[in-house]
Amino acid sequence: VKHAALDEGCGACHDPHAGFGKGFLRAEMKGLCKQCHGDKAAQGKVVHQALDEGCNACHKPHASKNKKLLNSPVDALCKDCHSIPGKEGAIPHTGLAEGCSSCHKPHSSPNKKLLTKDAGALCLDCHSDPKTAGKVHTAIDEGCGACHKPHGSDQKNLLTASGDKLCLGCHKDPAAGKKMRHDGLDDGCSGCHKPHASKEEPLLKKPVNELCKACHATHKKHVLEAKHAKAFPGGKFPVSGAEMACTGCHAPHASDEKHLYAKPEKDLCSSCH
Numbered sequence: 001v002k003h004a005a006l007d008e009g010c011g012a013c014h015d016p017h018a019g020f021g022k023g024f025l026r027a028e029m030k031g032l033c034k035q036c037h038g039d040k041a042a043q044g045k046v047v048h049q050a051l052d053e054g055c056n057a058c059h060k061p062h063a064s065k066n067k068k069l070l071n072s073p074v075d076a077l078c079k080d081c082h083s084i085p086g087k088e089g090a091i092p093h094t095g096l097a098e099g100c101s102s103c104h105k106p107h108s109s110p111n112k113k114l115l116t117k118d119a120g121a122l123c124l125d126c127h128s129d130p131k132t133a134g135k136v137h138t139a140i141d142e143g144c145g146a147c148h149k150p151h152g153s154d155q156k157n158l159l160t161a162s163g164d165k166l167c168l169g170c171h172k173d174p175a176a177g178k179k180m181r182h183d184g185l186d187d188g189c190s191g192c193h194k195p196h197a198s199k200e201e202p203l204l205k206k207p208v209n210e211l212c213k214a215c216h217a218t219h220k221k222h223v224l225e226a227k228h229a230k231a232f233p234g235g236k237f238p239v240s241g242a243e244m245a246c247t248g249c250h251a252p253h254a255s256d257e258k259h260l261y262a263k264p265e266k267d268l269c270s271s272c273h
Contacts (some may be wrong), residue, residue: 002063005036013061023061029054044108050159051082051107058106073097074106085151092152095126103150119143130196137196137203139170147195163188174253181254184215208247213254219246 002224037260058070106115167189175181193203240244
C-alpha cells in the first residue's frame, strides 16, 4: 500500500533546506499529517492515547504491506501496547477472531474504551436482544459488562465470576441463617432462573409448578376448585396454570420449617382451613 501523497513528490512533505527533525519535514509530524487528513480522527469524546506519540507510532509514512499504511497487521499493532485479550481467561470471546477494530475505534470515539458503539448496542450486533424474551432482569440496565467480560474469562459464558458468586454480588443469599435449605440450590441459581429475561416471575425457566415437578414428580395436584382456596390471606392464593402454586405453601429457597414450609405448619394450614 503506497501513500497517495507520494504522487505529489518528496517536496510535498520534506523541505531539503530547513525541515523539522531528521526527516526534514515541512512541519512537525502531527501537524504535517493534518494538512491532508484533518483532525477528525481526534474529535471524539475519548481519544486514543497513542495519538500523543504521533501518527507514525502506528502508520508508516511512505508505504506498507498493511492496510491504512499500518506498521504491522492491526491486531499485532494493538498488542505492542495492550495486553493480549485472549489471555484474560481460559475461554476467549469468539469475537476476538474478527479483530480489535470490530469493536474499537483506533483514533477516538464518543464511547468509553473507544468502542464503536455504546456497549449494549455493540453486543447486540452479534447477540440477540434479551428484552424480546419477556420480563427483563434489572441488571441488564447496567450493561452486559456488569456480568460478562468482553475479551475472555475462566468462567462459562465469559462471566465475571462463577455463577452463584456473581448472583450473590447483588442478591442476598436466600439460605443464609435458615435451618432448612432446598437441595435445588446445589444446582445454582440458573437451575431454576433465567439470567436475562423470562415470561415467568421471578425470571423462572418455567411456570412454577412445572418447574417444581421436574424434580418432585410424585406430588399430587392441589386444584383451584378447593373450597378454602379463596380464603387465603392477602387475597387470591398464588396459582400456576390450573393449580395452586407450590410456592403458596413452600419457600423455594430455604426455611426454618420442615418441608420448607413458608410458615409454621399450624399457622400455614389455619390460613385457609
